[in-house]
Amino acid sequence: MVISNGRWAFALIALIVGISASCQPAAAPQKYDLNGKVVSVDNKGRTVTVAHQAIPGYMEAMTMPFKLKDERLLKDLAEGDRLQATLVVAGLRSWLEDVVVTRETEDPSSLAKTDARIEPKIGDEVPDFPLVNQYGKRISLHQYRGKTVVLTFIYTRCPLPDYCPLMTDNFAEIEKRITYQSLPGIWLLSITLDPEYDTPKVLRDYAAAHSGNTIYWDFATGTKDQIKQVATYFGMQYWTEGDQVIHSLRTAIVGPDGRLIKLFRGNEWKPDDIIKEQ
Numbered sequence: 001m002v003i004s005n006g007r008w009a010f011a012l013i014a015l016i017v018g019i020s021a022s023c024q025p026a027a028a029p030q031k032y033d034l035n036g037k038v039v040s041v042d043n044k045g046r047t048v049t050v051a052h053q054a055i056p057g058y059m060e061a062m063t064m065p066f067k068l069k070d071e072r073l074l075k076d077l078a079e080g081d082r083l084q085a086t087l088v089v090a091g092l093r094s095w096l097e098d099v100v101v102t103r104e105t106e107d108p109s110s111l112a113k114t115d116a117r118i119e120p121k122i123g124d125e126v127p128d129f130p131l132v133n134q135y136g137k138r139i140s141l142h143q144y145r146g147k148t149v150v151l152t153f154i155y156t157r158c159p160l161p162d163y164c165p166l167m168t169d170n171f172a173e174i175e176k177r178i179t180y181q182s183l184p185g186i187w188l189l190s191i192t193l194d195p196e197y198d199t200p201k202v203l204r205d206y207a208a209a210h211s212g213n214t215i216y217w218d219f220a221t222g223t224k225d226q227i228k229q230v231a232t233y234f235g236m237q238y239w240t241e242g243d244q245v246i247h248s249l250r251t252a253i254v255g256p257d258g259r260l261i262k263l264f265r266g267n268e269w270k271p272d273d274i275i276k277e278q
Contacts, residue, residue: 027091029088029089029090030058030088030089030090031086031087031088031089032055032056032057032058032086032087032089033055033084033086033087034050034052034053034055034083034084034085034086034087034096035052035053035083035084036050036051036052036053036082036083037050037051037052037080037081037082037083038050038077038078038079038080038081038082038083038101039051039063039079039246040079040237041074041077041078041079042065042237042248043074043075044265044266045065045248045249045265045266046067046068046071046074046266047065047066047067047068047248047266048065048066048068048074048077048083048096049063049064049065049066049246050063050064050065050066050083051063051241052064055087058087058089059159060242062241062242062244063241063244063246064159064160064244064246065163065246065247065248066087066094066095066096067094067095067096067162068095068096068097068099069088069095069096069097070097070099073099073101076101077101078103080103081101081102081103082101082102082103083099083100083101083102084099084100084102085097085098085099085100086098089161091161092161092162092165092166092169093161093162094160094161094162118235119234119235119263120233120234120235120260120263121260122260122261122262122263123259123260124259124260125257125258125259125260126141126233126252126254126258126259126260127141127229127233128140128141128142129141129226129229129230129233130222130226131191131220131221131222131226131230132200132220132221132222133200133203133218133219133220134200134203134204134206134207134214134218134219134220135200135204136200139218139220141254141258142258144187144189144254145256145257145258146256147185147186147187147256148185148186148187148253148254148255148256148261148277148278149186149187149188149189149253149254150171150174150186150187150188150189150251150252150253150254150274151188151189151190151191151251151252151254152167152171152189152190152191152249152250152251152252153167153190153191153192153193153231153234153236153238153247153249153250154167154168154190154191154192154193155192155193155194155197155198155245155247156192156194156197156198156202156203156206157194157197157243157244157245158244158245159244162267163247163249163267166267167190167249167251167267168190168210169210170269170270170271170274171188171190171211171217172210172211173271174186174188174271174274174275175188175211175213175216175217177271177275178216179213179215179216183275183278184216185256185278186216186274186278187216187217187218188216188217188218189217189218189220190217190218190219190220191220191221191227191230191231192219192220192221192227193227193231193236193238193245193247194240194245195221195222195223195224195226195227196224197243198221199221200221203219203220203221204219206219207219231250234250234252234263235248235250235263235265236248236250248265248266249264249265249266249267250263250264250265251263251264251269251274252264253274253277261277262277
């Protein structure tokens, strides 16, 4: 086959452009110096909560949970330890690396305790928790009987990309699959941990910013006591620190019969992990 000079030139340009595009590096991770004090260690969730100083150019002083690049350090950390590290933010992921720990005392009472929070067991019937959705309508878990409910916990002001924003992005991906792969038997439920700020209107705006529609997805709030009941039932650990909520992560799958099918701890699960449980 004969290729004209013009076609050769076009092919060569396309090849050069393709090679150039493939060689473009991904956006470089952002790195920040972090200094603070260990508040708690969550071995199940594989995070350490640190009360840290202000990070210039990124966030104010607050108490937040962080992943560690080297998770082996978790067994050596204890409440009260002074911690210096590099906070790395790469897209939807963040972690601490280059960790240096200083322990002022060896008081055994300050050692991190074993995570002994009570969690529901697979097969347990989930209580009929009352909530309010983004339209101000009263809802309860029992109203979803006959559908598989996937629920998680978020709050709209969460600053860490691999916590609430990642949970919401995962749910948005599941919602697309429900719509385009004809999976109407699944219902999504995002429950706020910040009910005083996350009113139905705030949740409605948040939903609009993260979802094409809410046909299969509710964003729920309630009183502080109602939120505490449902969160602690699923083993959540959370508290407020200024205008931030310090929290662990839990995502649960509740079957059409109202019984627990699966409980994910942390943020390692993927949308495929949810879909395959159907």
